[in-house]
Amino acid sequence: MAADMSYANATLDNGLSQMVNSHLKGVGRLFYIHSPKDTMFERQEDVPNFFRQDIDVLQLRGEFLKETKVCTIISPRPGPSSADDDDVQDTLVTKQSWPYFLIFMVLEHIVLRLKGHKGIRLNDGITSISHGIFQECGRLVWRGAESYLYTWIYTNFRIVELPWDHTITWYAAAIGVDFCYYWMHRACHEVHILWAQHQVHHTSEDFNMGVGIRQSVMQGWCGFIFYLPLALAIPPAQFVMHHQFSYLYMFWIHTEAIKSLGPLEYILNTPSHHRVHHGSNKYCLDVNYGGVLIIWDRIFGTFKPEIEKMEIVYGLIYNQPSFNPLYLQTFYTGYVVDKFQRFDTVGDKLRAIFWGPSWEPGTPRLGADDDKIEILARDKYDVHLPFWCNLYLVAHYAVVFYGFFDLTDRYMGMTPISVLIFVVYIIASLTIIGMVFDNSKYAPILEALRCSALAFFTRSLSTTNPGLGTTLQFFYVISAMFWCLHTLKLLEIKKKIKAE
Secondary structure: OHHHHHHHHHHHHHHHHHHHHHHHHHHHHHOOOOOHHHHOOOOHHHOOOOOOOOHHHHHHHHHHHHHHOOHHHHOOOOOOOHHHHHHHHHHOOOOOOHHHHHHHHHHHHHHHHHOOOOOOOHHHHHHHHHHHHHHHHHHHHHOOHHHHHHHHHHHHHOOOOOOOOOHHHHHHHHHHHHHHHHHHHHHHHHOHHHHHHHHHHHOOOOOOHHHHHOOOOOHHHHHHHHHHHHHHOOOHHHHHHHHHHHHHHHHHOOOOOOOOOHHHHHOEOOHHHHHHHHEOOHHHOOOOOOOOEOHHHHHHOOOOOOOOOOOOOEOOOOOOOOOOHHHHHHHHHHHHHHHHHHOOOHHHHHHHHHOOOOOOOOOOOOOOHHHOOOOOOOOOOOEEOOHHHHHHHHHHHHHHHHHHHHHHHHHHHOOHHHHHHHHHHHHHHHHHHHHHHOOOOOHHHHHHHHHHHHHHHHHHHHHHOHHHHHHHHHHHHHHHHHHHHHHOOOOOOOOEEOOO
């Protein structure tokens, strides 16, 4: 008995030690702190997806549960089969990056409040997270199809055979990915149709870590071509790994809580440099495109330092007042189409698409500097809703958030049509929640219809999980009834627009 207890304690200590080590690595990934030997993979399919699942923790916990024989205690349904073991492990999946994203956002909010700032606004912060979910839903639908061309080029046309398990290959991939990111990012600001996708990232009038998650659904497809030259030398697994590392690093540099990193400012892209990039001020336009390294901007003449005591105004030059993520994802593409149709000649029509956003006939490719307006301090768009309404939106958002993570666990075992249906549900729900934040006149009827539909569909959960099914059904029925009363003008949300 004593031997069994000693073994169990030793297993527990070992498991906890490995879990702590895993979380330290998770935090380190946000700062591009990695051990090359631990992040080298021969095959692309072996590369962990750091935006979804923590493979190491999943395997660790599964082994720990088997060793300590507690699987039957926490399993959602009894049974000794391997399928049941898989279900246990599925319920214990630890998402790689999203927990760190949310924790860092909370910490940033606290730091900003302690410094006397407002911190992250609820409506703007939730909108940023919605854009991140939009981007991940897109990846779930096309399941990495955008990387197939890279693999095909590497397989058929590579000009050098770099060993996948060599440190030099690891560092070459890191530098190559960052170099290509610079040109991809620069093109997204200098090519109008690419800017139509990338502008999503610049729609927030705030600058915080939530903005690091605010990404376009289509930018991955539009920008992927800029990485294809790497396929002539860099193995696909190394490319995929560092492509993830690059985006993880760029999450935390979206903050006003960190002023300067001292000598690192000369080499790395930092919050100070990236604040300038996100500014609408005239001196902030078309500069500081770097991802991890700022040296590319210094080399190619696109670097601008932050000017002390000058307030940076964030957001688009012509802001769109909305918290509706679907609208923010799509509205600018319509503007590009309108600009294309405005011209008569083929040359001008093509330039309207492929020249810079500020281009007009008779001006340089990126537009005339004298025509660019100087943005000064301006009021932020902010719809103030009653406390109960914000609480309602947070509760419903939490349910959608949980559904999104449940989908990321199960999508590989689902048919494409099933995945698409769930993705449409998530996107529709986030869109309607954004419309409620805007207090759109169409939001009440759409929310009533959404809740009514979900009240019907959650009935299917009653057979597999009666408690959860009944709770969700009651939750959606009550919600639908409220919005029906609102639609009939029996209840009303009073809002006011407040300028900061």
